[in-house]
Amino acid sequence: MAKKNLIVIGNGMVGHHFLEQFADTPAAADYTIHVFGEEPLIAYDRVHLSEYFGGSTHADLAMGTADQYTEKQIQLHLDEQVTDIDRDQREVITPKGRYRYDAVVLATGSYPFVPPIQGNDQPHCLVYRTLADLDAIRASSEGVKRGVVVGGGLLGLEAANALKCLGLEAHVVEFAPRLMPVQLDSDGGTLLRRKIEELGVQVHTEKATTEIVAGDEHRLRMNFSDESHLEADLIVFSAGIRPQDTLARSCGLEIGERGGIVIDDYCTTSDPQIFAIGECALWSNRIFGLVAPGYTMARTASARLNQDTEASFVGADMSTKLKLLGVDVGSIGDAHASTPGARNIRFNDEQAGTYGRLVISEDGKKLLGAILVGDNGPYDTLLQYALNGIDLPANPEVLILPASEGGAPTLGPDALPETASICSCHNVTKGDICCAIDAGCTDLGAVKSQTKASTGCGGCSALLKNVVDAELEKRGVEVSKDICEHFAYSRQELFHLVKVNGIRTFHSLIEQYGKGHGCDICKPTVGSILATCWNEHIMATDHVPLQDTNDTFMANMQKNGTYSIVPRVPGGEITPDKLIVLGEVAKEYNLYTKITGGQRIDLFGATLSELPEIWEKLIAAGFETGHAYGKSLRTVKSCVGSTWCRYGVQDSVGMAIRLEDRYKGLRSPHKIKFAVSGCTRECAEAQSKDIGVIATDKGWNLYVCGNGGMRPRHADLFATDLNDEQLISAIDRVLMFYVRTADRLQRTSVWMENMEGGLDYLKDVVLNDSLGIGEELEQHMASIIGTYQCEWKSTVEDPEKRKRFREFVNDERKDPVQHWVEERGQRRPAPKAETETA
Amino acid sequence: MSDLQWITVARQSDLIAESGIAVWTPAGPAALFYLPGSKQPLYAIGHYDPIGKANVLARGIVGDIKGELVVASPLYKQHFSLSTGQCLEDETVSVPTFEVQRDGDDIKLGIRVKQVEGCAA
Incomplete structure (x- = not known):
């Protein structure tokens, strides 16, 4: 039997989702699939469009690749606009030809409404919808100052963010008396306006533009009906969307009075061979301008093509949770209390800048709707109450009040019914998750790949994890926090056991609290805990077998089994004499030298037996170990500061050296990096460090829990204008609290992200001493500092310890498999292929 | 099978409890592990890590995985059985094993002549 033809018109997010869904169904085998896109680019994520100005490219935003389409045997026609549908002949017409069809899916989306x-049609009057629009906005913004967005709704504020990203002075002009009139009430809109204005975006409400003419100081001038005006270099219209129904109109499909292709519950248009999905479709006289309902329509149409009569589209929840210009905004269900008898609870904290409103049924039992501005923390819980008709607690106001002593009650996963929607992007219910678990998924990753939950916008990831953990636990699957098979404890628990019971060796810990011999997971973990608690030499006999090779030999193993050496250079300050020593030693042992990112010098290629000899020389010249091998403080990077720099306001080098000397040798769950900048220009990049210090003219600002590397995270501002002593006391407490409570190999950034209560909680513990442990943390730190010793110094002085550094205990020969080649005047390991044949 | 030659490779005092040392043998470098409390306190396997392609196994951390005594390569962390030399993560990879015995203060490895020929350092 010849294959039928399915033609999808439109390659946006919804059209793409349809193809993804349909390609995996049995009916896909009966069809040859063609998709036509009028844009030259493959479907991309329009929800995150403003990221295009934040550095994302089309490839980053793309929903799929041409290869994936080919793999699924979908014929992709980009840059080919469908001009007509001949319903008599059943052919789709483009400038390039006619294509016969058995079924058509219209996913033509919408276009921006330009009042x-x-x-409004002159140059520099633009819209915000496609990547081509964004390119036009960027081009128009070159060399000018002010951009104005017409429309203060969700899309308008997104567009304002885009203008801000381009470095323009951004203005928003809204016809209604407040921002986001559809989602917010007057108080919510007022607060949002204040917050957005604080971010430098100017808001003009109740403005109706009457004409756009040439400007005096800027390119254009907008005249308003109240006779005021605003000048602008470019104007972006983002005042809502209109369904793109031109094609459907011209081929005679039924169209709604105010536009939109009329569809039934199965997404079928007035022609049973033609479906319409997404923003072009009009269901029950409504257009759905969000992606989740569009996805539901896509699934419905796909099911219909599979002769599935049960799937249907019966409307969608239009609740939204957004971060607009960094401000949380949430709107759920009947946010405007239009249900008869509805009652309100409002909490407006102008001080903290948060607003919450609950709309409650007449009997006080159900949540009908809600509005949140400034903090979306309660959103997930509120949405579950509203969507699932869960009975509210007797005092529902706690749901939006700031967390007090006991914390706001979150809705536990057990309270959710089976029908509760967990992931609205992929329409995954709690029931679906239970099915996946019953079918053999035993962890979060498996549930995600099976159900696709949390793979859309990702907003439900925390809730998903809670549900999965709770369901696994219910089925007796242990959600293990154990560090390994030898200890049924987390790192934090082990820390307490060691500390409270005064345990000083791995042997006695495993005897009392573990089983077996241990392994390469628990041994270094316990080694680090013992070092933090008692600070004994890591080369002490009992501790040697616990360390990773880098810690054992106090150097960093490289790919060919040799080591690199990084002496400490506190704050990156080094005398010429010391530099000469490093050079001489490197030359003598033929070590490859490279400057590290932490303002030190790394010497590569030392064999095991050379390490103590090299260190003997370095120590004689006044160097100490740099702990580059340890889970401990690495470096404190600094700029040159007020002693030399014309802009510096404090002595950043002096502070960096003081901090590096204070915390050197501190063993921790993972490596720790610091930096100190001498002024707000931030040349030391302190905000990408675990501990960042930036000078102010009054003292120091402290930033914590930043990260560079694989998962960059900007550090959080923790305290401002501290004097030297306050700074050190705060760092003592933060570090010690981290060392005591973090998981194995958890950097401070992840520790912070997983901390209940987050930054505010940490501030409370450290700055307000809410747990009453501040003193103890400082004392503990003081005792570690007091027992510091350079591990290399005590090693080279001890013949027993030096014995460990023999390549072979019974032979003087060097390692026979090390092969070298020359490159740029230094030696490096020969590539593996050469070594194998050598 | 060829005959076992017993070769002294270390003294008792060279051993490090719960850890390994590297020794040179006519069959190439070997890693010698000492687990004082265990039924069998001495194990020897090849020192050469066939995955990381370097002589490093004696410098790995010793432990057990589901009861099997293992050393974890310090390079890429694969585990090798101390008794069979089998790599736990890749069944196609293994390292040679040696018989070990203590003779007074001397630690001796049993080397087969065939192993000597077959082993390229």
Whole structure:
């Protein structure tokens, strides 16, 4: 039997989702699939469009690749606009030809509504919808100052963010008396306006533009009906969307009075061979301008093509949770209390800048809707109450009040019914998750790949994890926090056991609290805990077998089994004499030298037996170990500071050296990096460090829990204008609290992200001493500092310890498999292929 | 099978409890592990890590995985059985094993002549 033809018109997010869904169904085998896109680019994520100005490219935003389409045997026609549908002949017509069809899916989306204002068609009057629009905005913004967005709704604020990203002075002009009139009430809109204005975006409400004419100081001038005006270099219209129904109109499909292709519950248009999905479709006289309902329509149409009569589209929840210009905004269900008898609870904290409103049924039992501005923390819980008709607690106000002593009650996963929607992007219910678990998924990753939950916008990831953990636990699957098979404890628990019971060796810990011999997971973990608690030499006999090779030999193993050496250079300050020593030693042992990112010098290629000899020389010249091998403080990077720099306001080098000397040798769950900048220009990049210090003219600002590397995270501002002593006391407490409570190999950034209560909680513990442990943390730190010793110094002085550094205990020969080649005047390991044949 | 030659490779005092040392043998470098409390306190396997392609196994951490005594390569962390030399993560990879015995203060490895020929350092 010849294959039928399915033609999808439109390659946006919804059209793409349809193809993804349909390609995996049995009916896909009966069809040859063609998809036509009028844009030259493959479907991309329009929800995150403003990221295009934040550095994302089309490839980053793309929903799929041409290869994936080919793999699924979908014929992709980009840059080919469908001009007509001949319903009699059943052919789709483009400038390039005619294509016969058995079924058509219209996913033509929408176009931006441009209000009929005189002068709206001149150059530099733009819209915000496609990547081509964004390119036009970027081009128009070159060399000018001010951009104005017409429309203060969700899309308008997104567009304002985009203008801000381009470095323009951004203005928003809204016809209604407040921002986001559809989602927010007056108080919510007022707060959002304040917050957005604080971010430098100017808001003009109740403005109706009457005409756009040439400007005096800027390119254009907008005249308003109240006779005021605003000048602008470019104007972006983002005042809502209209369904793209031109094609459907021209081929005679039924169209709604105010536009939109009329569909039934199965997404079928007035022609049973033609479906319409997404923003172009009109269901029950409504257009759905969000992606989740569009996805539901896509699934419905796909099911229909599979002769599945049960799937249907019966409307969608239009609740939204957004971060607009960094401000949380949430709107759920009947946010405007239009249900008869609805009652309100409002909490407006102008001080903290948060607003919450609950709309409750007449009997006080159900949540009908909600509005949140400034903090979306309660959103997930509120949404579950509203969507699932869960009975509210007797005092529902706690749901939006700031967390007090006991914390706001979150809705535990057990309270959710089976029908509760967990992931609205992929329409995954709690029931679906239970099915996946019953079918053999035993962890979060498996549930995600099976159900696709949390793979859309990702907003439900925390809730998903809670549900999965709770369901696994219910089925007796242990959600293990154990560090390994030898200890049924987390790192934090082990820390307490060691500390409270005064345990000083791995042997006695495993005897009392573990089983077996241990392994390469628990041994270094316990080694680090013992070092933090008692600070004994890591080369002490009992501790040697616990360390990773880098810690054992106090150097960093490289790919060919040799080591690299990084002496400490506190704050990156080094005398010429010391530099000469490093050079001489490197030359003598033929070590490859490279400057590290931490303002030190790394010497590569030392064999095991050379390490103590090299260190003997380095120590004689006044060097100490740099702990580059340890889970401990690495470096404190600094700029040159006020002693030399014209802009510096404090002595950043002096502070960096003081901090590096204070915390050197501290063993921790993972490596720790610091930096100190001498002024707000931030040349030391302190905000990408675990501990960042930036000078102010009054003292120091402290930043914590930043990270560079694989998962960059900007550090959080923790305290401002501290004097030297306050700074050190705060760092003592933060570090010690981290060392005591973090998981194995958890950097401070991840520790912070997983901390209940987050930054505010940490501030409370450290700055307000809410747990009453501040003193103890400082004392503990003081005792570690007091027992510091350079591990290399005590090693080279001890013949027993030096014995460990023999390549072979019974032979003087060097390692026979090390092969070298020359490159740029230094030696490096020969590539593996050469070594194998050598 | 060829005959076992017993070769002294270390003294008792060279051993490090719960850890390994590297020794040179006519069959190439070997890693010698000492687990004082265990039924069998001495194990010897090849020192050469066939995955990381370097002589490093004696410098790995010793432990057990589901009861099997293992050393974890310090390079890429694969585990090798101390008794069979089998790599736990890749069944196609293994390292040679040696018989070990203590003779007074001397630690001796049993080397087969065939192993000597077959082993390229």
